[in-house]
Amino acid sequence: MSAASLPTFSTSRFRDEREADWIAFDILLTKLEKKGAVALTSDELLQLPILYRATLSSLSIARATSLDKALLDHLEALSIRGYFLVYGVRETRWSRIRRFFLYDWPAAVRAVWKETLIIALVIILGALTSWSLVAHNPEWYFNFVPEEMSGGRDPRATVEFLQSTLGHGKAAAGSEKESGLHVFATYLFTHNSQVSILSFALGFAFGVPTMMLEYYQGISLGAMLAVFTGKGLGVDFGGWLFIHGTTELFAAALSGAAGLRIGAAVVFPGARGRLEAASDAGRTAGKVMVGVILMLLVAGLLEGFGRQLITDTVLRYAIGTVMLLFWLAYYYIPRREDVA
């Protein structure tokens, strides 16, 4: 019997019968990708899962019977595309955002409370270390705070100058820094965000670099504090720092906590595999980090504008306290969880 006269169950016939479905599915997917689910009529929405299943079944049959590479590749690509669209996003962007702010963000922050406490202690420890060192011997200051960061705020500076950097006294900061103000604020925001992202991202190295970064943050804080209190400006400096510092340091602590969470998951994965534990922790930490960047944005605004416009120390303390209370309430007051 020659090959040509064989009865053809033929994969060609299979293709002829099913091809219309594949084309319809392709068109539907393209529409869905371009314009979203809103663009589909209710008829098309009902068609979607039916066509999806038809395509998947075609793929199974084709794999078992057909040797046409082009056909197999097309069906495979179409099924993969379809799978991720059909099983992919089940939420609109808006409801995603709403859920993030109402539930996911505070819940993620609550979940890392232990790590937050540890990082807060690390920062305080850093501040205490440099404080005590600088208070005893001002020379230490230059080891802690790099020249370009301090902007002349060091133990050699006069009381008047230090006062002016806080926005008090005759040569108030406003007059000289008027033009550079927003540049400075931008710089601070990007710099702080990068440090936070780093201290989060370095978390997987068992959390050690994270703790070092946070410790270092505490150190420069403590050194500055020591300089100002040494000149009798402690309360004013506190206000200058407090207005945005509550938000910023809180954010810094949270970013460290997020990093530490990942580091802890890698070291102590528990019953899960190390990879799985890391990715679980990574997801929680990712949510915390979005929040951290938003907090830093708020801190940058408070620092760049609020602090320069409000020079009254009491008012500065008040705003800083209100912000702190706001964050604490937002994160830690228990609420009914979203079940969905």
Place this chain on the structure above:
Amino acid sequence: MTAAARNARLRGSQAKKIREFVTPEGVDLELRIASSGLRLGALIVDLIAITVTLFVFNLLVDWIGHATPRDIAFIIWMLGAFVLRTFWFIGFELGSRAATPGKRLMGIRVVARDGGRLTADAVVARNLIRELELFLPLMMVGVGASEDMVSGWTVAAGVIWSLTLSLFLLFNRDRMRMGDLIAGTWVVMAQRAKLDSDISASAEAGAMLFTEAELSVYGIFELQELERILRARDPRAMREVADTIRAKIGRPVAEEDDVFLLSYYRQLKARLERGLLFGKRREDKYASE
């Protein structure tokens, strides 16, 4: 190495990149892990796109605004670079195609490793880690350049250490970045394949007939290579392949190459597909009947 072993190795190396991914319907989608070259290509395209966007935005501000003061431009570049860099990747990967423009161009996408849907927090986590992977080596070099007290060897050690983080994806089978590892994601191929015409179906004009013995010399691998040649329609390649087949089955050069190849392809395909229906899958010409 024999040709048979080489063939088997080729198939093996392709199979190594395929990951089982079973849908709830019970079909294995056989996702293929994207190669590191494609990943790098996608990254470069994205970085270029970000820079161009920033540049255009800057020009726009220039054009709208009164002669832009230098510090405004400075803010645009500093804040814009940060915001774009951070949210370009996150924003695009949150979309329904889970791919940045660079990834789309390369035909790859991000997928949750466990087969579930890709959550926003996973996307955020994997992209924030990028900051570290991209900029830590640069920072290390920067530190080395600025600080004289650090010896060259220390800097080199730092750079190498940070490079092992950045190049982490070269050291694992699944081509996962540090970010993928932590977010629980994979980057896989998501190319579109156009449905090409069915070359075995069109009407047979002047078809030749081959005997069973003539058809039994090849397997599936050769069939699909032949299909590739036929679809590409390159006359030189077709001539070469046709000559090889003629020599193998001992036929004289009597007809046009494309007629010969097409009829041979059709009959070989029909024969091998019949084998499939009977549960016989002959992978290549070295496999037994």
